[in-house]
Amino acid sequence: MARTRLKAARLGPRDVLHVGSAGLRSRPMRVILSALGIAIGIATMISVVGISASSKAQLMERLDKLGTSMLVATPGEGMFSGEDVKLPKGSLGMLGRIEGIEEAAATGDVKEAVRRSEKISDDETGGIAVKASTEELLKVLRGKAARGTWLNKANGRYPSVVLGHVSAQRLGITSPGQQVYIGDRYFTVVGILAPLPLSPEIERSALVGWEAAQKLLGFDGHPTSLYERSTEASVAAVRKLIAPTVDPRNPQNVRVTDPSSALQAKAASEGAFSSLLLGLGGIALLVGGVGVANTMIISVLERRYEIGLRRSLGATRGQIRIQFVTESLMLSGLGGLAGVAMGSVATWIYATSGGLPWVVPAWAVVGGFGATLVIGTVAGLYPAVRAARLSPTLALHAA
Template sequence: MNPVDLLALGLIGLRTRPGRALLSGLGIAIGIATMIVVTGIPASSQAALLDRLSALGTNTLQVTALPHQSPPAVLPEQAVGMVTRIGPVTGASAVANTHTVVRRNDRVDRNDGGGLTVLAARLDLPGVINATVRSGSWLNPATATFPTVVLGAVAAERLGLTTLPTGRQSPLVMIGESRFTVVGILDPVTLHPDIDRSVLVGWDAARTELDFDGHPTVIYVRAEEAQLEAVRDVLAPTISPERPGQVVVTRPSDALAAKRATENSFSVLFLALAGVALIVGGIGVANTMVVSVLERRSEIGLRRALGATRGQIRGQFLTESVVLAVCGGVAGTLLGLAATVGYAAWQNWPLVLPVESAGAGVAGAIVIGVLAGVYPCVRAARLTPTQALATT
């Protein structure tokens, strides 16, 4: 019997009993949809959680010189360039304390800096520390060479400059005995509150206006999360090969450990729930096919009496089982994907479509159909014509 005839024969039971076929397909559809939902929705939830954990600096490190040394330990001027040559490093920038005092104007006590720090900053700093400008603009190659500053969020409040006027002259602040133009104000930088309390001057302007020596005080490093510990191990020897003990590198954020634990926990949960859903769907199809054999003994007996072989009987019921499971699997996959998309949009989560689960849903439906149909088709094929017709 060729595959087309076998498929047509296997569809007879589904066409003659559409109600039961629909309910049976619904069972496997619910099982597969459950598998899609319990992988897709938690995956979107996991993505949202991991984004929040990543915002806590899971891929960042800070490098400073060992404090309280005599003579004082300093980081080399070329330290940032050295760090960027480390393979897994995706970004590095630096600031340096200029040891000067900032005032709102020259009428304020020259020793009253309001607890603020004046830092020389590299132009690529915002991209490395995820800083954004609330008002005005960040330093650029032109303004970084002139006496201009960008204020951290706290520094702007203490200096009475919460926003910059448009269409008017920019305000000035005093650093030492020099006036600097305020060109920007930053939003709060969650990961680096020291930046919020700082007044940021261009690296070149700090050299010319504030007698800055060019040695960075803090280096901010971003690296691939999977290689973060390896990067930390080589930072000190890279920056100071002769005296690595004078370089202090922060340890990875606790959020990184929490993120990795979350990934592992979610993976185990996905596998467990998906397995349960598939087992439930397979039991439903197997039960349906067993009942189908019991109800169709007369049909089996008549076909056997007309010359159908045991193999043809097995093929008929196995094909019916596979078609039933595949139809339910496709419907369940579409239903599960729709539910995942809708729920993720409702919760404003990043959409993570479980493509692997969708493919596994259809493939799993085929496997379920085969496994669920083996016993019923074997049982049907074992019936002799006299046994089958005697029960009608």
């Protein structure tokens, strides 16, 4: 009569989860401490990526709002050392002839200082420049007056001044209607500008109407800076035409810059320093994986009787391996979930306190949690193999 060979019963997914979680349920404090190392590593990585992404998102929002289609033309360096280079008086009109330019404005340096009163020395300028400005400047800069109004055809002919928000702070001016001393007379402050990230030189200026600057402050009418807005598609072409159009005889005397390039470079470099912090997070994650491996090895040593009993009742080596690998995966997975939650909360706190948009990239969450599963698998392999190799007889005898 043929002898029937017995086959071990298969473990279904539910059975695997049940036996794999048995060790976790019996030692909750050890589970918490072991998962904490994984959680700290993942939280560090998620928060570093999230904070970097939130900062970059804010920069991109500012770029979208301010636009990247503005160029600024200023006097360049002359052919001879010490040469006083000036833009032609009619350069603003010539700039407007370039195809693709939608708006243009100009400012010109005025050789006068602005002070709170005539009692203050001329040398104490507070780093504030006085500039003549055309009426279109605020529109080209996409700025706005935080308080009061901007220069127009009416107030631009009289002793009126608009202060950049930095210059208003340095002068102690808090509201329109107050006066400042420029040249040999008082000018009435008609407006204070909101911050202009693309034009820090305007933030630190006192702006006077073009006509008033010529009539009251001896302004010579030569623009110092030309600002233009063109369509996004024509920026490169316009940039090539500005210098030869503004000063056909000496195009080398005209320098063209892109104010948004600084923000673009900052956005591009955002996260460069984060690589170091990501490395530290990776080290913490690796240390957490070592902790999981140690926990699993100790678990195998403590549960030799359980392993021997299961083997004697028919459990195969493969089933023992699956049990301990599953336990390791669940332990790492708990730490990974906690780390993702901790990192997301840390990013939210940072973003909220700094007025940034809250951004946690999906790839960081998926990648971070996936890394915990990989570490859990690797950390559980050796203890699982060791448990599977235990002899049922010796395990029961040792117990």
